[in-house]
Amino acid sequence: MKNKWQRPRTAAEVAAWSDTPEAFGRNLRDWQHELRRVHARPEFARRVRETPALISSRLGDGGVGDAYLAAYVDWLCGKAGIDAPDWVDDSKRVADKAWYDTPKNWKQLLVLSPGAFRQRHLFTIPENVLTLRSGRPSVPNSQKRVKNAERQRRYRQRVKEKLRRLEELEARLK
Secondary structure: OOOOOOOOOOHHHHHHOOOOHHHHHHHHHHHHHHHOOOOOHHHHHHHHHOOOOOOHHHHOOOOHHHHHHHHHHHHHHHHHOOOOOHHHHOOOOOOOOOEEOOHHHHHHHHHHOOHHHHOOOEEOOOOOOOOOOOOOOOOOHHHHHHHHHHHHHHHHHHHHHHHHHHHHHHHHHO
């Protein structure tokens, strides 16, 4: 368990920090808040790459926690257009029996649940927390300053070279 409060940054931390179904729900929600800050595919891929520990024995939930985490990562990877990590296909990450987010709406959930969830016996409508941006990822200001200084150095070097050639040309013409 963690010593001071912080949000899990990876799927593996969600599993590692969860010892009850309630803690799993809180950690999953906190991780979703963290994922809202991710805007680049490589960063998202890094946050789901590590294989989370299986938590069904700690939670006693019939594998729902393991299945939900795998389904959620699989579904988000599909939304992001990247390959899901291999650990999501582990046969141990499937719920023992069907789980419905809202049992009274089971008919709707059978139809509306994404395939990543249905194949793991989970029937829910997940929240898409990823807002990936196209283009280059953001760069820290310190890195921008270094690049700008290098660009300025190259520019000055080109100007000096042009001046040198101009002086040579003037010397030939005299």
